[in-house]
Amino acid sequence: METQLPILCYHQGKIMPLADAKIGILTHAMSYGTGCFEGIRAYYNADHGQLYIFRAREHFERFHQSARILMIDVKLDPDALVKMTIDLLSQSNLHTDAYIRPMAYKTDEAIGVRLHNLKDDIYIACLPFGNYIDVDRALNVGVSSWKRVDDNMIPARGKITGSYVNSAFAKSEAQMNNFDEAIMLDNDGHVSEGSAENLFMLRNGIAYTPPVTSNILEGITRQTIMTLLREDLNIPVVERVIDRTELYVCDELILCGTGAQIAPVGTVDHRPVGNGGIGKVGHSLQNLYFDVVRGKVAKYSNWCTPVHVEARQPLTIG
Numbered sequence: 089m090e091t092q093l094p095i096l097c098y099h100q101g102k103i104m105p106l107a108d109a110k111i112g113i114l115t116h117a118m119s120y121g122t123g124c125f126e127g128i129r130a131y132y133n134a135d136h137g138q139l140y141i142f143r144a145r146e147h148f149e150r151f152h153q154s155a156r157i158l159m160i161d162v163k164l165d166p167d168a169l170v171k172m173t174i175d176l177l178s179q180s181n182l183h184t185d186a187y188i189r190p191m192a193y194k195t196d197e198a199i200g201v202r203l204h205n206l207k208d209d210i211y212i213a214c215l216p217f218g219n220y221i222d223v224d225r226a227l228n229v230g231v232s233s234w235k236r237v238d239d240n241m242i243p244a245r246g247k248i249t250g251s252y253v254n255s256a257f258a259k260s261e262a263q264m265n266n267f268d269e270a271i272m273l274d275n276d277g278h279v280s281e282g283s284a285e286n287l288f289m290l291r292n293g294i295a296y297t298p299p300v301t302s303n304i305l306e307g308i309t310r311q312t313i314m315t316l317l318r319e320d321l322n323i324p325v326v327e328r329v330i331d332r333t334e335l336y337v338c339d340e341l342i343l344c345g346t347g348a349q350i351a352p353v354g355t356v357d358h359r360p361v362g363n364g365g366i367g368k369v370g371h372s373l374q375n376l377y378f379d380v381v382r383g384k385v386a387k388y389s390n391w392c393t394p395v396h397v398e399a400r401q402p403l404t405i406g
């Protein structure tokens with residue numbers, strides 16, 4: 089059931105219709121990229137009549153971490169931000185998959201590039217949302233000519249608006265060269281991440297992922313996958329530096345992120361990964377992940393925050 093109510097957002101300290109939330113054209117964050125944000129999904133489970141926000145608390149903890157890097161003071165703590173998001177989704181009466189976009193940013197309409205002595209604000213916007221990347225087929229990816237921003241340039245562990253120009257260069261280059269997605273290397277030439285995804289490589293029964301010091305965003309889905317691989321699929325996970333050509337010889341390659349969800353890769357730089365389709369581990373992970381995010385796996389129910397008070401029901405599997 090699609091909502092008839094206006095979609096609501098939190099902006100300038102108030103809840104208001106999303107359509108009414110506006111900022112001035114000289115806003116500092118607009119001019120200089122001085123904002124940080126989150127991308128959070130909520131999944132609707134029709135059997136439960138419930139919308140579940142996935143790993144809400146972890147996203148808002150990272151939101152605070154990004155804001156701290158940018159010298160932005162977010163007045164609401166992570167628990168209050170989760171509560172505000174529940175209120176927005178619930179009052180918008182959303183009964184469909186949704187995307188939540190919190191932003192903390194420098195609001196001054198001022199000329200002058202800096203981080204200090206500026207006013208901050210936050211907004212939280214919610215909107216209905218489907219797949220960001222095709223998850224029904226294996227992706228064709230290419231290693232980008234654009235390098236990932238280094239920690240001493242724009243720290244990738246902060247989800248900073250300005251750094252997404254780096255991702256946008258890589259994504260457009262990839263798509264204009266007929267790839268689905270880009271893999272970016274760091275300045276040392278080691279594998280970092282996709283334009284908006286972390287990655288896992290399977291070699292001889294072990295899953296490898298670049299460490300948090302490889303200029304990656306410290307992904308929440310990455311954390312989720314590490315747990316699911318270890319606890320449910322009995323696959324050891326190792327965080328270590330990955331070479332570009334390891335991607336050419338690995339058994340499976342999987343991109344993951346809130347937007348991309350679980351996106352197995354079929355080719356890298358035109359070379360097939362495994363048999364070029366969705367591999368065994370990628371397939372199992374997709375099935376498990378989509379059950380987990382929709383609140384169907386009891387042992388991970390603490391990752392799923394229910395939105396609609398009247399629909400809270402017992403979980404079913406596991």
Ligand SMILES: Cc1ncc(COP(=O)(O)O)c(C=O)c1O
Binds near residue numbers: 344
């Ligand atoms: C650059 C980048 N890396 C990785 C990710 C995956 O992070 P998460 O799983 O927390 O969404 C994202 C997505 O938000 C991203 O933008």
